[in-house]
Amino acid sequence: MPDDTPLPAAETVRVTPPRRRPTLVWIIPLLAVALSLGLGIKALLERGPQITLQFARAEGLEANKTRLKYKDVDIGTVTDITLSPDRSSVQVKVQVNNSAKGLLVEDSRFWVVRPRVTVGGVSGLATLLSGVHIAIDPGQSGSDAREFVGLEEPPAITSDTRGSQFKLSSDTLGSLDIGAPVYYRRIPVGRVIGYAMQPDGRGVDVQIFVDAPYDRFVSPNSRFWHASGVDVAMDADGVKLNMQSVLSLMLGGVAFSSPEGEPGETPAAAPAASTFVLHPDQATAQRIPDSSYQKYVLIFRESVRGLTVGAPVDFRGITAGEVSRIDLDFDQTTKNFSMAVEIKLYPERLSRRSRGMGNAEPSRKDIREVLNAMVARGFRAQLRTGNIVSGQRYVALDYFPNAKPAAMRWGKGIAELPTQPGSLDSLQDQLETIATTLQHTLQHTDKLITRLDREVVPELADTLRDARKALDQANKVLASDAPMQQEVRDTLREVGRAASAVRNLADLLERQPEALLKGKKDD
Numbered sequence: 001m002p003d004d005t006p007l008p009a010a011e012t013v014r015v016t017p018p019r020r021r022p023t024l025v026w027i028i029p030l031l032a033v034a035l036s037l038g039l040g041i042k043a044l045l046e047r048g049p050q051i052t053l054q055f056a057r058a059e060g061l062e063a064n065k066t067r068l069k070y071k072d073v074d075i076g077t078v079t080d081i082t083l084s085p086d087r088s089s090v091q092v093k094v095q096v097n098n099s100a101k102g103l104l105v106e107d108s109r110f111w112v113v114r115p116r117v118t119v120g121g122v123s124g125l126a127t128l129l130s131g132v133h134i135a136i137d138p139g140q141s142g143s144d145a146r147e148f149v150g151l152e153e154p155p156a157i158t159s160d161t162r163g164s165q166f167k168l169s170s171d172t173l174g175s176l177d178i179g180a181p182v183y184y185r186r187i188p189v190g191r192v193i194g195y196a197m198q199p200d201g202r203g204v205d206v207q208i209f210v211d212a213p214y215d216r217f218v219s220p221n222s223r224f225w226h227a228s229g230v231d232v233a234m235d236a237d238g239v240k241l242n243m244q245s246v247l248s249l250m251l252g253g254v255a256f257s258s259p260e261g262e263p264g265e266t267p268a269a270a271p272a273a274s275t276f277v278l279h280p281d282q283a284t285a286q287r288i289p290d291s292s293y294q295k296y297v298l299i300f301r302e303s304v305r306g307l308t309v310g311a312p313v314d315f316r317g318i319t320a321g322e323v324s325r326i327d328l329d330f331d332q333t334t335k336n337f338s339m340a341v342e343i344k345l346y347p348e349r350l351s352r353r354s355r356g357m358g359n360a361e362p363s364r365k366d367i368r369e370v371l372n373a374m375v376a377r378g379f380r381a382q383l384r385t386g387n388i389v390s391g392q393r394y395v396a397l398d399y400f401p402n403a404k405p406a407a408m409r410w411g412k413g414i415a416e417l418p419t420q421p422g423s424l425d426s427l428q429d430q431l432e433t434i435a436t437t438l439q440h441t442l443q444h445t446d447k448l449i450t451r452l453d454r455e456v457v458p459e460l461a462d463t464l465r466d467a468r469k470a471l472d473q474a475n476k477v478l479a480s481d482a483p484m485q486q487e488v489r490d491t492l493r494e495v496g497r498a499a500s501a502v503r504n505l506a507d508l509l510e511r512q513p514e515a516l517l518k519g520k521k522d523d
Contacts, residue, residue: 048098050079053110053134055150058090060114060132067133068094069113075100078134092150094134104146107139111151153178156193157209163190164215166270168206168224168254169198170278175228175252182208183227183255189214192254206278208254219258219267224278225285227255254278257286293321293344294367296417298381298395299329300339306393307383313343314384315397321345323395342414343381343395371408371417378403380420 058081060066068076080093096104114132134150137158156178157163173195182190190210198205210218256276258267279285304326313321325342347367371379380403384396406418 045098048076048096048101049104049146051076051094051096051104051145052147053092053094053150054084054089054148055092055112056089056152058092060112061090061092061134066131068096068136069133070100070103070136070138075103075136092134101144103136103138104144105139106141106143106145108141108145108148109137109139109151109155110134110148111154113154116154156191161209162212163210164212164218164270164272165193165207165209166218167273167275168208168278169275170204170206170226171202171280173204173206174226174280176206176226176254177252181253182210183253184210184214184217184257186255187214189217206254215272216266216269217258218256218270218274220270220274221267222256222258222270222276223285224254224256224276225282226252226278226280228252255282292348293346295324295414296343296345297414298341298343298417298419300341300383300419300422301336302339302383302422304339304341304383304393306385306391307341307395308392311392311394312386313345313381313395313397318349320349320397341395368408368410371415374399375406375408375418380406380418382420383422 055061061078061081063078063081066078067074068078074097076094076096078092079095082091082093083089084091111134112132113135135154137155139159157165176192176195178192178194180192181188182192190208192206193209194207196205196207197203260267307323307326309323309326311323312319313323321344323341324344327340327342329338329340330336331338378399378401380398380400382396382398382400383393386392386394400420403418403420408418409416
């Protein structure tokens, strides 16, 4: 019979599995993953912004190769180059280092550095070996930017260049170009950085930059002039040639000077961005400015060829004004044309040391009275030749005692000053008079020659015939076989014999002086 006694419950035994410890084999992959994650995080943290540069062309630029540099230090890399949506330019993506993101402000400038050959010199030769790169000139703005329009040419000056910028106003650009030097006492102190036409089209504005510390020599009273070419001057010492340098002769240039103050006193420097007038030459720049002028018109009946606007108006060697306008004038009364020359006279040049005028500026009434009195005494304007070679002419003011009576014409417009026929016209009249006199003289000479030919020549022919006959007779007489020649020879022989007898007698008397009384002794 089975035993129904329950068996005791089996004892539960817990079996603890053995603990697995990581082996050294897994440490190296884990370290590699951690290092990769760290480097990735560091790269993300150090990765700077990406900027877009717009250029006209992408010559020499390559993605993942071309560098962005500042002071020759790599601060970024070109990552992509594409065309702009309108295909008018190229867009260059540049990844910039995080350490250089502070350079990316609104007025920063970018340009491609490549070899360039200009009239001012050669630049970018180092890129022949290292390849082209993009350069940056950080701006001073406080606003960040990520899109920029690149420059096609390197800037003339960078933001870290110390100095001052000024504007010069001129009628023409002349031979100036960007990069042309600026001289002070013939030392290069700056350069031309740009130029533009004035809004009204009547002139050109030239931007120059003067390096520090020379910019302190630019004062509010400084004078600027074109230093291009060679200035030729002739005075009592001879011909003088003046030029700033050989470089300015080829490229053009600008020079300036500042008036000297009291000894030991330095003139105040002009503020940056000041505007000055750019004169055509040094003589014009250093001329004392005139505060006022008076306009007069001169009517000439002769040709004004050689007279140009700007020609001097001379009074006994002093430039008293200049020609401002030349027009053709038609006289309704005489139905003839004449030349109307408008001049500007500067009273200050003639009245600075005028006696009896005082220091006060003369009034219009005083000027009228003085001019009326001067014209009454023969004061006139005359055209004269200043240079025979070039034919340049000028207006001379002087007194002509034999001038025809005339008077000033004061009207509502410009007053008319009487004129005197030019010296060339007087010379022409004199030449015509000389030619007429010479013609009369030649006519009288021709008549005299005709008379001589008619009256004197026949008598002269008879005289020559008589002279020829006399010569023939003389030849016959003097011929060697002529009777006269034989008689002359006989006579000469007899004379010789007589001379010999006289000589013998003289010898006898010398030996025997008593022979005259006693006679000759026998030998």
